[in-house]
Amino acid sequence: MVTGVLIDWGGVLTTSMSDSIARWIEADRIDHDHYREVMTELVSQAYGGDRETVVHALERGELDGAAFERDLAARLLTLDGVPPEAEGLLERMFAGFDRVEVMYEMLRTARANGVKTCLLSNSWANTYPRDDWDEVFDAVVISGEVGMRKPEPRIFHHALGLVGLPGEACVFVDDIEANIVAARGLGIAGIHHRDPDTTLAQLETLLRLPLRRA
Known part of the structure; x- marks a missing residue:
């Protein structure tokens, strides 16, 4: 029992995470297709790969949020072709929960x-x-x-x-x-x-x- x-x-x-992310992508004018490419790679490595990534370190608390925000922002692009603002990136991503x-x-x-x-x-x-x-x-x-x-x-x-x-x-x-x-x-x-x-x-x-x- x-x-x-x-x-x-x-x-x-x-x-859902996807609903929150969709709101953030629209608000921050993130390039959606590029975002999907970046996150698909990060998440697939974090949950199915055989090597350590920044996601492993973030989730275990070995990497602080600000450092991860800088790393993620550098990988992403807005519709203007520049990286989004790094500071507060995670808070904005999850604000739609x-x-x-x-x-x-x-x-x-x-x-x-x-x-x-x-x-x-x-x-x-x-x-x-x-x-x-x-x-x-x-x-x-x-x-x-x-x-x-x-x-x-x-x-x-x-x-x-x-x-x-x-x-x-x-x-x-x-x-x-x-x-x-x-x-x-x-x-x-x-x-x-x-x-x-x-x-x-x-x-x-x-x-x-x-x-x-x-």
């Missing part, structure tokens, strides 16, 4: 029924809205704070240790497939998040709990 939920933040407890209330309600309901909950998030030197986290999480694991990142097995083991459960008793929810594959390799059930309704239905089946309001 599943009695623990490990869950990502950006794109799961918030609206909106909180998804039904996912927070799910966590509250799960906890009220004895399910352990743990945030498990790769950070990009971003600020998290933590106002009600004591109400929804038993534990919080943020990559830049613990020096580990998904999909490294050790960060999953760390999270499991904090909630005091074996992998077989937990489900992990994330919007990046490589992270789901890594979790399943450790015996953790995985839900590849695409939309709240589908994810909530899958969680209700695994947890054997009603998690949505009638």
Whole structure:
């Protein structure tokens, strides 16, 4: 029986990364096609490559946000053919994230029924809205704070240790497939998040709990 939920933040407890990025690209007049080329390479190396990149260093907290902003800005172009402003780049990229209330309600309901909950998030030197986290999480694991990142097995083991459960008793929810594959390799059930309704239905089946309001 599943009695623990490990869950990502950006794109799961918030609206999608692609929506936030689209707003930023329009506001900063970023060359969209060039951006996609740059980020496809960076992300594919970070989640499927065999060498260390600036994304690995950023997510583990080994590279600070300002340094990454300078690196990323130098790779990108605006529609005017010049790099975008580096300072505050990450804040602008993530400014379009909106909180998804039904996912927070799910966590509250799960906890009220004895399910352990743990945030498990790769950070990009971003600020998290933590106002009600004591109400929804038993534990919080943020990559830049613990020096580990998904999909490294050790960060999953760390999270499991904090909630005091074996992998077989937990489900992990994330919007990046490589992270789901890594979790399943450790015996953790995985839900590849695409939309709240589908994810909530899958969680209700695994947890054997009603998690949505009638």
